[in-house]
Amino acid sequence: MHDAQWTVLDDYYSAALVKQDAALEAALADSAAAGLPAIQVPPNQGKFLNLLARIHGAKRILEIGTLGGYSAIWLARALPADGRLVTLEFEPKHVEIAAANLKRAGVADKVDILQGAAADSLQRLIAQGAAPFDFIFIDADKPNNPVYLELALQLSRPGTVIVGDNVARGGAVADATSADPAIQGIRRFIELMGANPRLSATVVQTVGAKGHDGFALAIVER
Numbered sequence: 479m480h481d482a483q484w485t486v487l488d489d490y491y492s493a494a495l496v497k498q499d500a501a502l503e504a505a506l507a508d509s510a511a512a513g514l515p516a517i518q519v520p521p522n523q524g525k526f527l528n529l530l531a532r533i534h535g536a537k538r539i540l541e542i543g544t545l546g547g548y549s550a551i552w553l554a555r556a557l558p559a560d561g562r563l564v565t566l567e568f569e570p571k572h573v574e575i576a577a578a579n580l581k582r583a584g585v586a587d588k589v590d591i592l593q594g595a596a597a598d599s600l601q602r603l604i605a606q607g608a609a610p611f612d613f614i615f616i617d618a619d620k621p622n623n624p625v626y627l628e629l630a631l632q633l634s635r636p637g638t639v640i641v642g643d644n645v646a647r648g649g650a651v652a653d654a655t656s657a658d659p660a661i662q663g664i665r666r667f668i669e670l671m672g673a674n675p676r677l678s679a680t681v682v683q684t685v686g687a688k689g690h691d692g693f694a695l696a697i698v699e700r
């Protein structure tokens with residue numbers, strides 16, 4: 479099977495199962511119109527995150543990497559009425575577009591967008607004694623994934639689910655000798671997950687309109 483068929487299948491699954499609504503479509507359109515890169519999760523993976531968070535009964539969700547708020551809408555929609563999503567983003571322009579997209583989707587009152595370098599925002603949350611999160615989605619600058627994992631663990635409790643995006647990158651993550659800092663960041667992230675006795679983890683590889691990639695999925699055991 480080749481990439482064109484992956485896209486056809488993705489479109490088929492999305493139309494039959496995902497049923498993206500007008501707010502999600504508008505979020506994508508406005509993000510593109512504002513010149514944001516189209517590096518958000520695809521619709522079926524946005525729905526996957528939504529389902530995972532709901533299956534887990536998450537009430538407090540942390541997202542690292544907001545972009546235009548596309549995955550944030552999916553995650554915020556998984557929350558109960560008294561739930562909270564905290565999402566971290568470095569680029570002020572992305573924050574502005576995301577805030578508008580979240581407002582139009584009707585979930586802005588459940589979401590805090592923290593602008594700044596994610597590592598700084600995470601340190602601040604830890605210093606403030608933020609309550610642990612139930613579900614953490616790591617999807618920002620990949621060279622910092624090891625830092626994000628370490629800090630995310632300080633904002634976790636036994637049972638917290640941690641998901642890391644883009645851990646296959648078309649297979650490039652298999653190359654231990656890669657000079658790409660993103661590849662090395664992802665490899666270190668995977669290895670830290672495997673070595674940490676507090677975590678039980680795996681990777682689910684994916685194919686679709688955005689090619690071959692994967693999610694790392696972990697639960698905090700203690």
Ligand code: SAM
Binds near residue numbers: 569
């Ligand atoms: N989760 C989003 C979605 O699926 O809709 C996509 C996030 S995009 C892959 C990564 C985002 O991380 C970009 O908006 C980028 O500006 C942001 N980012 C990159 N480096 C960052 C940093 N050091 N701190 C916070 N955000 C950062």
